[in-house]
Amino acid sequence: MASRRRTxxxxxxxxxxGVGKTSLMNQYVNKxxxxxxxxxxxxxxxxxxxxxxxxxxxxxxxDTAGQERFQSLGVxxxxxxxxxxxxxxxxxxxxxxxxxxxxxxxxIQASPSDPDNFPFVLLGNKVDVDGGNSRVVSEKKAKxxxxxxxxxxYFETSAKDGINVEEAFQCIVKNALKNEPExxxxxxxxxxxVGGNRGQGSSGCC
Amino acid sequence: MGLRxxxxxxxxxxxxxxxxxHLVTVEESKVSADSDDEFYDADxxxxxxxxxxxxxxxxxxxxxxxxxxxxxxxLECLVHGGLPMALRGELWQAFVGVGARRVEGYYGSLLASxxxxxxxxxxDSLASEGVDERPEVLSAFSAEEKCKGQIEKDLPxxxxxxxxxxxxxxxxxxxxxxxxxxxxxxxxxxxxxxxFAGLLLLLMPEENAFWTLAGIIDDYFDGYFSEEMIESQxxxxxxxxxxxxxxxxxxxxxxxxxxEVAWVTGPWFLSIFTNVLPxxxxxxxxxxxxxxxNRVMLFRTAxxxxxxx
Numbered sequence: 133m134a135s136r137r138r139t140x141x142x143x144x145x146x147x148x149x150g151v152g153k154t155s156l157m158n159q160y161v162n163k164x165x166x167x168x169x170x171x172x173x174x175x176x177x178x179x180x181x182x183x184x185x186x187x188x189x190x191x192x193x194x195d196t197a198g199q200e201r202f203q204s205l206g207v208x209x210x211x212x213x214x215x216x217x218x219x220x221x222x223x224x225x226x227x228x229x230x231x232x233x234x235x236x237x238x239x240i241q242a243s244p245s246d247p248d249n250f251p252f253v254l255l256g257n258k259v260d261v262d263g264g265n266s267r268v269v270s271e272k273k274a275k276x277x278x279x280x281x282x283x284x285x286y287f288e289t290s291a292k293d294g295i296n297v298e299e300a301f302q303c304i305v306k307n308a309l310k311n312e313p314e315x316x317x318x319x320x321x322x323x324x325x326v327g328g329n330r331g332q333g334s335s336g337c338c
Numbered sequence: 339m340g341l342r343x344x345x346x347x348x349x350x351x352x353x354x355x356x357x358x359x360h361l362v363t364v365e366e367s368k369v370s371a372d373s374d375d376e377f378y379d380a381d382x383x384x385x386x387x388x389x390x391x392x393x394x395x396x397x398x399x400x401x402x403x404x405x406x407x408x409x410x411x412x413l414e415c416l417v418h419g420g421l422p423m424a425l426r427g428e429l430w431q432a433f434v435g436v437g438a439r440r441v442e443g444y445y446g447s448l449l450a451s452x453x454x455x456x457x458x459x460x461x462d463s464l465a466s467e468g469v470d471e472r473p474e475v476l477s478a479f480s481a482e483e484k485c486k487g488q489i490e491k492d493l494p495x496x497x498x499x500x501x502x503x504x505x506x507x508x509x510x511x512x513x514x515x516x517x518x519x520x521x522x523x524x525x526x527x528x529x530x531x532x533x534f535a536g537l538l539l540l541l542m543p544e545e546n547a548f549w550t551l552a553g554i555i556d557d558y559f560d561g562y563f564s565e566e567m568i569e570s571q572x573x574x575x576x577x578x579x580x581x582x583x584x585x586x587x588x589x590x591x592x593x594x595x596x597x598e599v600a601w602v603t604g605p606w607f608l609s610i611f612t613n614v615l616p617x618x619x620x621x622x623x624x625x626x627x628x629x630x631x632n633r634v635m636l637f638r639t640a641x642x643x644x645x646x647x
Contacts, residue, residue, distance in 0.1 A: 149491055150495075170498065171495040173608050174605035202529070212596060
């Protein structure tokens with residue numbers, strides 16, 4: 133039973149309203165983009181089977197509503213998350229400025245055992261818009277923020293054109309697995325070994 | 339739960355006054371119904387049902403309490419069977435008590451300041467980012483700007499592709515949501531209201547839609563869509579208890595998976611099942627919910643859906 137449980141990886145997507153959280157999730161899971169998404173109310177989730185280093189996992193991706201007040205109810209599902217994906221729109225400075233709030237809110241609500249090393253991944257979405265001409269947040273600025281938060285991996289994505297989406301989610305899976313040793317409730321022995329190796333590997337890549 | 343039951347009795351009393359409103363509005367509905375038909379299939383209109391509900395109202399006019407009670411049961415039966423599409427807009431207004439709520443000129447006055455802001459307001463989605471950088475902005479002003487920014491984001495995400503939500507339709511939706519945000523600043527604008535407002539606009543004229551929306555959010559869903567969303571949390575805890583009582587096997591399975599009932603059902607309640615169920619079903623849920631005058635129908639529908647699995 134414990135081993136069955138371990139194959140589930142829970143990922144939470146957070147970010148301002150309209151930055152493309154739902155679109156990114158759908159592009160990754162269904163390989164589709166629609167410019168007719170409805171505003172997300174509360175939260176929604178999709179699952180996808182993924183293979184990583186000969187192990188099969190079920191990735192459970194939680195898509196959240198961007199409007200702040202939904203924070204007051206739907207936050208219990210943050211707990212037990214293996215990775216948190218922060219999304220901003222490269223064409224909106226405000227959505228970038230709010231990343232600190234999203235990160236802090238997540239750490240408060242999810243209260244992971246080791247908040248300093250909890251895996252986050254940052255996605256700068258909508259790089260396709262207007263051929264990049266309406267962009268207001270530079271890659272350099274985003275990377276500087278990532279560096280200041282303990283080397284968060286960063287990807288520039290377009291959910292519309294499918295740019296970097298697959299790559300980003302592979303990194304998300306990898307980082308979610310990095311979180312394994314902290315959950316000693318299930319299969320602690322196996323987890324320690326795998327997690328230890330991976331921890332070293334990814335600190336180099338970030 | 340006790341309070342909720344009590345509320346139900348209260349609403350039964352309120353219903354009688356609603357029925358008299360209903361009596362007045364039903365006549366008008368036959369006129370306005372035609373204009374609404376273009377949004378929906380006209381073939382859904384059942385002429386026999388239309389006549390029937392007309393009869394019910396004629397009778398209600400000259401009855402004593404006892405007869406009213408049995409007629410109320412009959413009306414309830416008819417509502418549970420689904421309202422005819424051509425009358426739905428009028429009947430919803432009657433259930434919510436729009437006639438009694440309506441204050442002439444109020445809707446216009448809420449939007450009056452919009453005229454002055456029109457120049458800045460139109461390009462708001464771009465302008466709002468600049469506004470936030472000024473530290474000395476009044477909090478009330480910035481709260482409204484926040485609402486406006488969110489409304490602007492959600493307009494194209496409200497039933498995207500629906501033919502009625504063209505530029506004209508979206509402008510009406512924008513006005514309606516902004517008017518509500520000004521009418522009740524403690525709630526302001528909450529995502530999901532865009533879907534309710536969009537639905538109401540398909541069924542009735544703009545100002546009537548405003549009063550219906552105000553009735554639904556202020557009374558039926560008081561404390562639901564405010565910043566704290568406290569009533570929403572209460573409902574989910576109550577529902578969880580009901581699920582444990584009625585479907586212990588399902589509750590245990592969810593426990594095993596580490597999933598709370600509310601994670602699944604919370605969005606159902608918050609959206610009043612829009613985008614959750616097929617349209618025909620959504621409308622039927624709304625029929626009963628608005629007729630009942632409370633949120634019991636949300637629980638019934640959720641439990642019925644959970645029973646499927």
